[in-house]
Amino acid sequence: xxxxxxxxxxxxxxxxxxxxxxxASGRTxxxxxxxxxxxxxxKEREFVSAISYSSGNTFYADSVKGRxxxxxxxxxxxxxxxxxxxxxxxxxxxxxAASNGLASNIRFSSRIEYWGKGTLVTVSS
Numbered sequence: 795x796x797x798x799x800x801x802x803x804x805x806x807x808x809x810x811x812x813x814x815x816x817x818a819s820g821r822t823x824x825x826x827x828x829x830x831x832x833x834x835x836x837k838e839r840e841f842v843s844a845i846s847y848s849s850g851n852t853f854y855a856d857s858v859k860g861r862x863x864x865x866x867x868x869x870x871x872x873x874x875x876x877x878x879x880x881x882x883x884x885x886x887x888x889x890x891a892a893s894n895g896l897a898s899n900i901r902f903s904s905r906i907e908y909w910g911k912g913t914l915v916t917v918s919s
Contacts, residue, residue: 829841
């Protein structure tokens with residue numbers, strides 16, 4: 795079993811930056827691809843970004859490419875999402891996600907094995 799705990803959310807003005815963290819615990823971290831989803835009020839949860847265990851492969855939603863960067867520190871069992879040039883439409887609860895196998899699988903919520911409880915990001919205009 796794997797537990798995921800997000801942190802780093804908050805209120806920021808448009809154009810600002812935030813860095814989200816997701817700390818993982820459990821016995822299978824070494825095989826995990828990890829990533830981030832988000833869910834805005836009244837909308838479905840959507841894929842944001844994913845990263846392989848080796849950090850060799852990363853994926854981004856078109857809406858965040860060039861603004862968000864995913865990374866991980868395996869020594870600290872942590873994955874990060876650096877969010878720059880934030881827009882009001884980035885406002886959402888951000889969820890950490892993890893699954894065994896390919897990072898490309900993280901793009902699909904149906905293939906996620908583990909979820910965090912989420913952290914709220916609010917971007918004011």
